[in-house]
Amino acid sequence: MDNNVYLKDVTISFKTKAGTVHAVNHVDMTFNSGEITGMIGETGSGKSVLGMSVLRLLAANSLITGSIIYKNIDLLQLTEKELNQIRGKIISFIPQNPDAAFDPTMTIGKQIIEGYRYHDKKTKTAGISHGIGQLQNYSFHEPQKTFNSYPFQLSGGMRQRALCAMSTTLSPEWILADEPTKGLDAIIRQEVSQVFQDLKKITNSSIILITHDLRLAQRICDTVLVLYAGTVLEQGPAGKIFDEPLHPYTCGLIDAQPHKKLLPLSGMPPSLIDLPTGCKFHPRCSCRKDICCLTEPALQEVNGRWVRCWKYA
Amino acid sequence: MNDILFYLVKKLLLIIPVLLGITIAAFILGVISPSDPAAVLLNMDGVSTPSAQEIANKRHELGLDRPFIVQYLSWLLQILHGDLGVSYITQRPIWDELMLRLPVTISLASFTLLLVIFTAIPMGVFMAYKNNSKSDFVLRTAALIITSIPAFWLAILFMWIFSEELHLLPTSGYGTVVHLIMPSFALAAGTIGTLMRLQRAALLEVLEQHFILTAKAKGLPFPMIIWKHGLLNSLIPVITLLGNYFGAIISGSAVIESIFSLPGLGSYVLEAIRGRDYPAIQGYVIFTGLVFVLFNFLVDISYFLLNPKIRLGGK
Numbered sequence: 267m268d269n270n271v272y273l274k275d276v277t278i279s280f281k282t283k284a285g286t287v288h289a290v291n292h293v294d295m296t297f298n299s300g301e302i303t304g305m306i307g308e309t310g311s312g313k314s315v316l317g318m319s320v321l322r323l324l325a326a327n328s329l330i331t332g333s334i335i336y337k338n339i340d341l342l343q344l345t346e347k348e349l350n351q352i353r354g355k356i357i358s359f360i361p362q363n364p365d366a367a368f369d370p371t372m373t374i375g376k377q378i379i380e381g382y383r384y385h386d387k388k389t390k391t392a393g394i395s396h397g398i399g400q401l402q403n404y405s406f407h408e409p410q411k412t413f414n415s416y417p418f419q420l421s422g423g424m425r426q427r428a429l430c431a432m433s434t435t436l437s438p439e440w441i442l443a444d445e446p447t448k449g450l451d452a453i454i455r456q457e458v459s460q461v462f463q464d465l466k467k468i469t470n471s472s473i474i475l476i477t478h479d480l481r482l483a484q485r486i487c488d489t490v491l492v493l494y495a496g497t498v499l500e501q502g503p504a505g506k507i508f509d510e511p512l513h514p515y516t517c518g519l520i521d522a523q524p525h526k527k528l529l530p531l532s533g534m535p536p537s538l539i540d541l542p543t544g545c546k547f548h549p550r551c552s553c554r555k556d557i558c559c560l561t562e563p564a565l566q567e568v569n570g571r572w573v574r575c576w577k578y579a
Numbered sequence: 580m581n582d583i584l585f586y587l588v589k590k591l592l593l594i595i596p597v598l599l600g601i602t603i604a605a606f607i608l609g610v611i612s613p614s615d616p617a618a619v620l621l622n623m624d625g626v627s628t629p630s631a632q633e634i635a636n637k638r639h640e641l642g643l644d645r646p647f648i649v650q651y652l653s654w655l656l657q658i659l660h661g662d663l664g665v666s667y668i669t670q671r672p673i674w675d676e677l678m679l680r681l682p683v684t685i686s687l688a689s690f691t692l693l694l695v696i697f698t699a700i701p702m703g704v705f706m707a708y709k710n711n712s713k714s715d716f717v718l719r720t721a722a723l724i725i726t727s728i729p730a731f732w733l734a735i736l737f738m739w740i741f742s743e744e745l746h747l748l749p750t751s752g753y754g755t756v757v758h759l760i761m762p763s764f765a766l767a768a769g770t771i772g773t774l775m776r777l778q779r780a781a782l783l784e785v786l787e788q789h790f791i792l793t794a795k796a797k798g799l800p801f802p803m804i805i806w807k808h809g810l811l812n813s814l815i816p817v818i819t820l821l822g823n824y825f826g827a828i829i830s831g832s833a834v835i836e837s838i839f840s841l842p843g844l845g846s847y848v849l850e851a852i853r854g855r856d857y858p859a860i861q862g863y864v865i866f867t868g869l870v871f872v873l874f875n876f877l878v879d880i881s882y883f884l885l886n887p888k889i890r891l892g893g894k
Contacts (some may be wrong), residue, residue, distance in 0.1 A: 371812055
């Protein structure tokens with residue numbers, strides 16, 4: 267049995283007053299163990315929602331259908347109690363926004379070892395030495411001092427590293443990282459990508475990286491998944507996708523980067539309540555054909571990767 | 580350790596202007612009172628009618644012909660020496676009168692406060708835990724109802740049920756804890772209603788925070804998340820409200836003490852108001868003002884204990 271995570275026809279919607287928001291639409295894919303898989307896309311592309319659904323951390327008004335299989339268990343069918351045996355222990359989570367992800371009234375150390383002490387039933391002393399060891403792994407110079415600090419006493423970069431330390435205390439199989447570079451300045455972003463490389467080395471865990479930071483994805487991911495309006499548009503090895511993107515949307519994303527052409531994608535992402543017919547990207551696509559407005563293309567294998575576009579059909 | 584001292588000294592210094600404000604308010608109360616203290620003193624026996632000359636002499640003797648600011652300062656100096664003047668009615672020093680009654684009010688207020696803390700906070704937490712369930716709805720409605728009921732009405736209802744019908748509790752008097760049960764419940768009810776709704780709302784707001792998601796992702800059970808991350812973070816608004824409502828408890832105790840014949844500050848001041856005993860009312864204002872300010876000082880100290888950012892001097 268492998269440790270891959272299989273998503274089968276996963277559809278996620280949210281009931282809101284304005285209508286049903288179709289955040290993720292019929293996603294079929296596999297997160298391969300041993301790899302760093304990046305999920306990229308604009309804000310509202312459904313990447314965070316899809317990531318969080320693996321741990322079922324979505325808001326109460328969400329509705330998930332399909333199945334998410336890990337070791338022959340459908341995570342979507344587990345009870346809350348069973349799920350808590352997976353959360354943190356087998357699949358851990360690195361939340362976005364390190365400023366808000368820590369409880370301001372509890373020391374960093376206590377928060378880092380909280381899951382470890384709860385799941386592995388460890389004593390306080392064992393927890394403390396384990397926690398300090400964890401901090402050491404993430405190159406904290408004074409782990410003892412950091413352990414006893416409160417979140418507001420650390421810098422943004424330190425908090426991000428502490429979050430990573432927190433996610434690996436139980437040596438999980440999988441780590442789910444949600445936008446680790448969102449809202450960070452360039453220097454700390456650099457630091458974070460180093461931390462993720464360390465993370466891989468330290469834990470041997472497989473990583474699902476949710477990000478809109480293409481440079482981070484390019485630097486550290488093995489596989490990349492491009493999401494748009496809750497649909498996978500392109501999927502394949504990171505090198506191939508960044509060097510010769512196939513889907514017009516992927517090309518647009520890459521060209522929009524400051525160090526490339528700095529050419530913004532025209533138009534806005536579609537409303538998730540009222541999705542366009544046919545290919546979801548067609549209203550913004552420069553290579554649009556008649557068929558694109560009518561029928562949604564299927565994911566097809568092209569040059570060793572998968573693309574959802576009529577251009578390659 | 581230095582941080583604590585600095586924080587406490589800072590808070591204590593901030594109390595001084597508040598206390599001055601209270602004394603000014605109390606002094607003005609004396610100034611605007613329609614009765615002339617000189618006339619009142621000369622007319623104490625109720626028989627003699629003092630002449631205008633006699634009143635003028637007495638006013639001079641009492642220093643009432645001096646400018647208000649001079650009067651205020653000398654009065655303030657007196658108060659600082661613990662001299663609140665003499666009651667018109669009993670002719671006894673007001674300080675002694677108040678000290679005699681203080682323990683009754685303090686025990687009623689503390690009993691009420693404990694009742695509020697140990698019912699409203701757990702209930703509010705329970706409501707947030709069971710958010711939007713049937714029990715949450717029932718408790719929310721109950722909270723609304725008890726907030727709307729006037730304390731005196733509740734007091735009478737309690738007396739009727741527990742004293743008249745069930746013969747369980749005494750209707751009046753002071754001495755044992757049993758005497759405090761009904762008064763403190765009647766006094767606590769309104770605050771309990773408000774506070775449990777606030778505790779619920781504050782906790783629900785905390786449960787929306789990112790760090791709660793972090794805790795969920797660790798696989799911790801929900802009750803543990805509420806206990807370890809939710810409660811402490813939700814307590815600051817709750818304690819602030821409790822500080823404000825302590826004033827309501829003190830003033831509400833005037834009515835309750837009088838209904839249950841408790842010989843406390845509240846029933847004393849009601850007597851004083853009825854007898855237009857202005858020095859006694861002034862004394863009560865200063866005294867309860869001081870108690871209120873001291874209680875809020877305790878609230879400030881609790882912030883210090885609850886919030887590491889304040890404790891460790893974060894920016």
